Amino acid sequence: MNTTSSRPGTKPARYGMAVDLDRCTGCGACMIACAVENNVAPAGPDATPRTGITWMRVYQISNGAPFPDSRAAFVPILCQQCGKDTPCAAVCPQEAVEVDPATGIVDQMPQRCLGCRYCMTACPYHARYFNWWDPRWPPGMEKTLNPDVAPRMRGVVEKCNFCHGRLHAARDRAAAAGRRELLPGEYVPACVEACPAGAMVFGDLDDAASEVARLARDGHSFRILERLGTEPKIYYRTARPWVRQAATQQRKETANA
Amino acid sequence: MGFTRRDLLRFSGGSAAGLLLTPVPWTLLHDTAVLTENWPGVPRPRHGEIATRYTTCTLCAAGCGVRARCVEGQPVSLAGVAGHPGSRGALCPAGLAGHHLTFCRGRATEPLAKGKPVGIDHALASVSAAIAECGSGESVAILDARPGRAASLVYRRFLAGLPKAVHCAPPDAQPYGGFGIDLENTRAILSFGARVLDGWLSPGRVLANRSCFQLIQAEAAYSRTASLADVWVPLPPGGEETFAAAVARALQGDDADAQAAHVARILLHNQPAIAIGGGAAAARINQILGSVGRPGGFLPRRDFMPATNIAALPDHSIRVLLIEEPAANDSLPWDVVARKLAQNPMVVALTPWLDGCAQHADYVIPAPVYLESLDEAPTPEGCTVAGFSLSPALLPTPPKLMAPAEFILRLAHDPSAYSEILKQRVAAIKKEARGTIFTYADAKSTRVADFASADDLWKAMLGGAAWFDDPIRSSRTESLPRAGWSNPPAVPSPEYPLVLISADSPPPHGSPLMSKLYRESGLRRSAIAAAVHPETGRAHGLADGGRAIVKIPGDSFTAQVIFDAAVMPGVIQSAGRASSPASIRRA
Amino acid sequence: MLSHIVFLGLFYSVLAVVSATVGLSLFRAVQDFRARRTEAICWQATFPDLPARGRVCRHELTGEFRHRTCDKAFDCRECQTHAALAARHPPGPGEPDIFGLNFPLDRFYHRGHAWAHPEPDGTVTVGLDALGARLVADPEATELPAVGAHIQTNGAAWHVRKRGADVRVLSPLDGEVVATGGSQHGWYLKVQPDGGRFDARHLLRGAEIRPWIARETERLQSALDPTSQALTMADGGVLMDDLATGHPEADWDAVCSEMFLQP
């Protein structure tokens, strides 16, 4: 059942992330690092904001006040790695989605995906993306593909997996060094590494000593759509009340697109 | 007896049943599975020897250290260099995607004369001829994208040999002249439209200190910085001077309007404080705050190589202009440049791109992009000490491409290669024996003096290293340059009832991946998006999301209208455009 | 894991049931072939498709029931009801002339308009009754079984083709064809009944014939002209010798399918 990632010998962990919304300036470095790391193809000319693939996507939110009192904040949304009744894993008809008990990472297996997109309807964070097109790179640019990650074919679903390739690499390094467990910071997803504001912290939520666990406990921390009860593992943190409100409370207004 | 339909039925039925017993259907299934797994057209990433190499980013003036992960020599991902004193281990989005530039469309691949391919020698010849023909009162100018480099020295040396020549820089280059900003100790920043949180100085350094300073953003545009600043002072377009004066009065205890007073209070309570951007306005306030030459303020450094602000040149004075393509997010307002050109001028663009200044050029000399050739990064913008680092090439230089410095050397009939010039620069550093070398690979700092020879230093720097000078205690008293250029305030008129102002820079020229991500996430509005306050929009008969035609004196463009209640009424916010009066109507 | 077993078990057993059903019916079909039950089964399968009016019980004709639809596919040999009624009051003698049609009383009549006449030599002569003969008078083609062929009650005895209508005449008995005649002889087949004896319980005789023919003429009438409801012949109108030429407008295929119990 379990994928290769849960090997005997490696100490189980529950990887999670803490994002400081007060530090994020919405520069988008995380998105680019993510796409570079995971071999996301540049979209074709007719791709739209809703058909493109952005495992990591930064949303701009506003306090809704008009000029001159407007304020903005940026919320990076990636797969929230739900830990309980993971919505997407439950619905996949052919076990193309697996929650790795050794890491808590929700993994998508494109080579088994049928492309029914049921998981996408199940995901409340819209963190799953479908390959509407054949992946195409400008001539020569496929040379820049990351060898640790296989590009996905058309017609399958994909999403953030906390840079699985990096986890494997880190494990191999640790094994080579004869260690059973990874050192803190030895395994970090590309987005966290790339954030120039240091707004993202990654680590083992079960390790009480870890920075991420500390931030998760922080009074300013919250999770998005927490009440759905799916135990997401991405924590957001802000000292600005309006940001927290905008990110957690359903809007009342009836206006729409 | 003949072969009846019934026999046919029997036969087909039988064979169908029989087929199921053969392995055929099962192999077929298996093969389809295999097919879908190696879907035709999906490239396989190259596997091979993986190496880490180091270089320095030259895409902007920040000069961040770069760690490149290479497969068989080909960079597959870039990252910052931990502990880098200038960049604090950070890279901006453009820097992260720098290794894609090579594959971008719209590159200049061979010398062009009026759009037609020509040999490089022919280009050289005709440029020299044009220079020779320069009449009296007409000058030859090189627009140096980033003065203070070894390349700049090459330019100066070449220009020195000419009767009338000028080494100039884009209007917003060298905003702080020979000063750096002691950001680490600054407690408050009053910014007149500087993109403090959006690419100012080196992002890593700014964001690392963000929690330590109060940010007051004074500008008309609801820019990213404005939207995130601690205080946003929405000035009417061109209102910097007035507001600065008010703040100045408030700082000196005279009465001023509430907003200015509030800002002044913040500045006074969060010392040391500085003001940036906004030309004279900022300079005045800095003077009052005494922020020049003290910790937490502007600190002078060595190696300042002043270049003339092109905006300051007399009009119609340039006969031959050689332009070095400025970095993606520095704007080169062409109208400012055009004003300076004499009749039938010759404009030579030394650029990797066809869509930048090449559009206005008679000759295009294709330049390699970042990572394609050995390059240099001068003192990072706003750094309090002089600095220098090499940007070793990680990719082969494509044929027919020529670094701007190389071209000027050829033009000057100077046999030495650009690399030698760089080597001399390094040698000079070794000779002066000041400062430290930060080597990227081991994140160690070594005194320059401790290097055995200039060659060792050269080797070290080729392997990825940055030199930083020692701080100086100077008694330089000259005040700050009037940073940037404040073009005349755009005043609305009956014909142009609105004001077009630039918000953030548009998605930078570069990686197709980056442009895709920005487009899809809507993080950066494209240059053709025009944001207006809903009321303003309705008043001009616009519809949210609709298309509109924006007219400005002497130009017009179609834009996609975005209603944004955060935008100041009466203005049109569009990315990367010079401020100007404008009118808008539904397309 | 358990859920796997339950779920897959459930659905693969469903598949098993389905395929078993199909397999079983195929198997049975083959069995029927072996046992030469084909003809009988064809009739069994055909009978329910006959219009209700074509399936009335002979005892409804004679008025013993107001309404009764035959549930034995006209094989009264297996019908207790018939046995009982026939025992109580066997049909009296009728008269041969019915609406000017001749129905000799020494013959037994099948609902499909074939008659059977036992000969002294133990064989049985089979022919078309007066009504049937008029329906397919001088046919385009007649296809008789080869001598030695075996025919079954309610199976096809022989085929006649008339004005585009393919008619198969139902056999009144089981037996082996010993000689073949044709319309010109007045009889079609001579049959050696199985087991030597001729069982005529399922055939109409004597007084049963008249009400039956009365009903048949009604059906014929409605088949010839679905619009009219008038029963012109029941009250003594005489049928012409060749109905087909007499009713050029009628859909002869439909008429024959109605009268020869051929859906």
Add this chain to the structure above:
Amino acid sequence: MPDVDTQRMPRGVRRSSPRQFLLWILPWCALLAFGLYGAGLCLVKGLNQTNMDNRFAFGLWIFLDLTVIALGAGAFFTGFLLYIFKKNELKAVINSAVVIGFICYSGAVAALLVDVGQPLRFWFTFWHPNVHSMLTEVTFCISCYLTVLFIEYIPILLKNRKMRQVPSFLVFEFELHKLMPVLAGVGTFLSFFHQGSLGGLYGVLRARPFAFREGFAIWPSTFFLFILSAAAAGPAFILLTTWLVSKISRKPLVRPEVLPLLGRISGILLLAYILLKAIDTLVWINSTSPARGFAAHQFYAWKPFGAWILFVEIVAFGLLPALILLRRRLRQSTPWLVSAAGLVCLGIATNRFVLTIQTLALPTLPFDRFLTYLPSWQETATFLAVAAYGVLVYSLSFRYLTLFPQEKDLSC
């Protein structure tokens, strides 16, 4: 000269002339061809041909599948009543019901094959199924039931005038027919399951508060509601089609008492369904949805899907037709009967629409927007192709097979 066409039609029934028939099917063939072209584009070029996207991951096709399968439920439910409950009056429509069922299911399956991103992997679900997924249940049941329907279709096919001349066919038909109750039973079982799991499909989306429902065991309430609603819609749809066909072919097909009977069955089930649906909705508004941090009224705050849609679904297209169908007098009058049946079908369609489309249109992230989606022409064409396919198969079946045994009796 007897023409080949009539030689293939059932005896004793009148059908339109070949010319007329040709004129009737030609447009449908054209539509089918056009639709197949659209579907082909989606298969060859990929789903970028549709207007679906990462946010509207399901679109027109899923709506089509759910609706069509609900309407096709008549096949199983009629069979169920006929073979298991021995409601012999339904013999009059069972053939037609089977054909309709077959059309609906095969059409739905075809649409699904176009809908998935990697159609070549359709069999993966059988290879490594995730038995906890409702979609797995659906896939298994539907594929099984389609087989059953096909087998149920065979006898009707073999009873064709030409076919039946082959004795072996007739014998097989006869033997198969004897076992039909078994198949009906299996079919019923399967149908109950997949109709249910189609409901479960959305009911289990715990992270989509608009669709999520509490339930019993592994099944959310929508599971049971779908079974009931499908059982109610099936007969209504058969009623509708039968009436339509006899209108188009201008002849009585079933005895006058049959349609009201269908209506009555539908009415009873519908009433039961509506009551349960109302209860379910109340529970959802007052407990399920708030418990997950969503006040139900928010869902209806987004135009155009106001609370009116709830009213339309439950009252106008639910309660109303149910009451009509339950009143004998109204049932006896064809206009009432037919329009009520029409309303029932509309109600089912609305219900499926709300579940499939509205669920996806509504935002879940607090800072997200309401989404709109319009199918592309390729999607619509594929949709129409299924419809055209249905009409064609039914027309041919009606012309050459005996779909309404009583027709012959009634024709004289």
